[in-house]
Amino acid sequence: DIQMTQSPSSLSASVGDRVTITCQASQDIRKYLNWYQQKPGKAPKLLIYDASNLETGVPSRFSGSGFGTDFTFTISSLQPEDIATYHCQQYNSLPYTFGQGTKLEIK
Amino acid sequence: EVQLVESGGGLVQPGGSLRLSCVASGFTFSNYWMSWVRQAPGKGLEWVANIKEDGSAKYYVDSVKGRFTISRDNAKKSLYLQMNSLRVEDTAVYYCARDAIYYYSSGSYYKRLDYWGQGTLVTVSS
Numbered sequence: 735d736i737q738m739t740q741s742p743s744s745l746s747a748s749v750g751d752r753v754t755i756t757c758q759a760s761q762d763i764r765k766y767l768n769w770y771q772q773k774p775g776k777a778p779k780l781l782i783y784d785a786s787n788l789e790t791g792v793p794s795r796f797s798g799s800g801f802g803t804d805f806t807f808t809i810s811s812l813q814p815e816d817i818a819t820y821h822c823q824q825y826n827s828l829p830y831t832f833g834q835g836t837k838l839e840i841k
Numbered sequence: 842e843v844q845l846v847e848s849g850g851g852l853v854q855p856g857g858s859l860r861l862s863c864v865a866s867g868f869t870f871s872n873y874w875m876s877w878v879r880q881a882p883g884k885g886l887e888w889v890a891n892i893k894e895d896g897s898a899k900y901y902v903d904s905v906k907g908r909f910t911i912s913r914d915n916a917k918k919s920l921y922l923q924m925n926s927l928r929v930e931d932t933a934v935y936y937c938a939r940d941a942i943y944y945y946s947s948g949s950y951y952k953r954l955d956y957w958g959q960g961t962l963v964t965v966s967s
Contacts, residue, residue, distance in 0.1 A: 735903075768953055770886075777936055777957035778878075778886065784951035821886055825952040829902045830876070830888040 736760050736824050740833025746841045753809040755836045757822035762802050766826040769798055769807045772835075773818045781820075782807065814840060843867040843956045845937050850961030857927050857965070863920040863937030863958055871895070871915040874940035876954060877922050879933035879963075887933075890922065891940050905931075927965045934960040 737760035747753050757767065765785040770778035780789050782798035785805060795810045809816055817840055822833040849861040861877070876891040890901045890911040899911050910923040920937050938954040945951075 766952070770954075772886075777959055778954070779957070780953055780955050783953045783955075787951070789953075789955075823886070823888075823954070828891075828900050830891075830954075832886040832888070834885045 735829055736763060736827060736831050738822055738824055738831050738833040740822055740836055742836060743834060744837040744839070746839045747812050748841045749812055749814060751812045753812050753816075753838065755807040755820055755822075757800075757805045757807070757833050759803045759805075759824055759826075763824045763826035765801055766824055767798075767800065767805050768823045768825065769796075770821045770823065771816075771818045772821060778821060812838075812840075843939070845939065845956055845958035847935065847937055847958040847961040850935065850963045852964045852966065853927055854967050855927060855929055855965055858923070858925045859927065859963060861922040861924065861935055861937075861961060861963070865918045865920070865939075868939070868956075870913075870918040874942065875911075875913060875920045876938045876940040877911060877920075878936045878938055878954065878957075879931075880936070880960075881930075881933045884933075889935070892920070924963070927963075929965050932963060932965045934962050936960045 739758045767785045769782040771781050772778040781792050786798045797808050799806050819835045819837045821835050844866045847863045853859050877889040892899045892911045908926045912921045937958045939956040941955050942952045
């Protein structure tokens with residue numbers, strides 16, 4: 735199975751900050767990576783697909799990049815409503831696997 | 842509006858069984874793969890299983906192979922997860938998700954779990 739290592743596991747930042755989360759795959763997954771946002775008690779919501787494509791309706795302050803084994807998720811200017819846990823997920827091969835999640839808090 | 846509504850969760854003893862259901866609306870259910878994803882309390886997401894549009898192909902994570910069975914009824918727009926020989930470590934919120942594949946004009950593709958239900962809690966405890 736492909737292991738996804740996400741870092742950091744938690745992050746505290748101020749409103750307006752640029753926030754970056756990384757996800758590293760244990761083997762080459764080409765561009766086959768998605769990012770999800772999960773608010774407490776809610777289901778995950780797709781934000782970024784295919785490593786860098788913004789899902790319809792998602793604010794442009796969210797972005798993704800990367801290819802191969804190293805991927806980055808960025809919030810360009812943190813807003814209070816962005817408080818959530820963020821998960822990466824690879825779909826290069828089954829089983830789909832997720833990173834352990836990054837819990838984002840407001841400082 | 843796409844909606845996925847799970848049901849069937851509850852408290853069960855180790856070794857017991859439970860059947861989860863997920864009813865879909867707002868899209869042509871028979872045109873999509875579907876997945877089950879679970880999340881243990883305070884933990885990350887774990888993909889459990891998926892099933893092809895017509896039910897002819899099914900895949901599972903190793904930890905549930907031989908114990909869980911995914912199925913679907915396209916006429917009822919419903920997805921199921923039959924869970925047998927349940928273990929304490931199966932305790933989780935179980936989500937159904939639309940497992941969509943899309944093709945670029947170049948022929949390459951991308952996949953996404955693009956719609957999720959609200960989840961149903963399964964607790965395995967004596």
